[in-house]
Amino acid sequence: MATDTEPACVNLSYRLILIYVSTSYLQLLLYHGVTDTKGLLSDEEVMISAKCRALSKLLPSLKQNGHRVLIFSQWTSMLDILEWTLDVIGVTYRRLDGSTAVTERQTIVDTFNNDTSIFACLLSTRAGGQGLNLIGADTVVIHDMDFNPQIDRQAEDRCHRIGQTKPVTIYRLVTKDTVDENVYEIAKRKLVLDAAVLESGVEVDNDGDTSDKTMGEILSTLLLG
Incomplete structure (x- = not known):
């Protein structure tokens, strides 16, 4: 909902995507210290994940319609997988998480906001979900939700800030029966x-x-x- 200090056109809409298969087997590899998963799995195997398949359908459609996206996950290991997914889909992106140096964060934010050729920004929910102004995006994808909904709301607000001139849409990816x-x-x-x-x-x-x-x-x- 728009506030007195924000443009009236900035209205949040929410869409829930129900999907069926998780990224468990990829996370299992990372858990056991296999970080170079690209040497073990093909791009097709990465896209077995239903959430990755959902993104492969959603993101090109958003890009074609002139939208730009923030994608949040709670885990940096999941961001590694999402980086691979975006490479397979073929979209440009930047990444910001807890390991990103504080001195570099504003540079990443400014680059994303000003360079419209960068379609997406991957962020960890805790590190990238507070204090940043990413009004270059008008769409937020919550890959995995926090038990505290206020954490996710803070993440959503990264592009719903003063200076935003477009309606903001929020997508939540939810795996069915999990x-x-x-x-x-x-x-x-x-x-x-x-x-x-x-x-x-x-x-x-x-x-x-x-x-x-x-x-x-x-x-x-x-x-x-």
């Missing part, structure tokens, strides 16, 4: 609870008296309706 769905449901409940606490912390009765609503009452209202 822990992804549970994380997504937990995050939704937390956002509902946050809203309830903010909106219902204090009530005014008909006599003008105020009464604090306890957390138990708020939870009862949410659970029982």
Whole structure:
């Protein structure tokens, strides 16, 4: 939602992509110290991952329509896989994570914002999800969600900043019948609870008296309706 300090046209829309296969076998290789996975797996095998396949369909479409993208993951090992995926898809990108020197981060941000030939920016959710202004993008892809939905919201806000002139769209990749769905449901409940606490912390009765609503009452209202 646009604020008083942001252009009215900057409206967030959300799209949920349900997909079926995870990147577990690639992460297993990285877990066991196999970092040069390109020597062991073909590009086709990397694209067995349903999330990578979803990106291979989504990103070219976004690029063709003039959009630019921020892709967030919680794990740098996943960013390694996503780099490989973007190479296979054939799009240009930059990367910023916790290992990126502080002195280099603003340079990466400025380069991405000013060079429209760079289609995507890969970021770790924690390191790249706060304090950066990446208004060169108008689309955010959350590859894997955080249990704390506010962390993901901070990441989404990287391109929903003062100076943004385009509508901002958020995509969340959720693997069907996996822990992804549970994380997504937990995050939704937390956002509902946050809203309830903010909106219902204090009530005014008909006599003008105020009464604090306890957390138990708020939870009862949410659970029982």
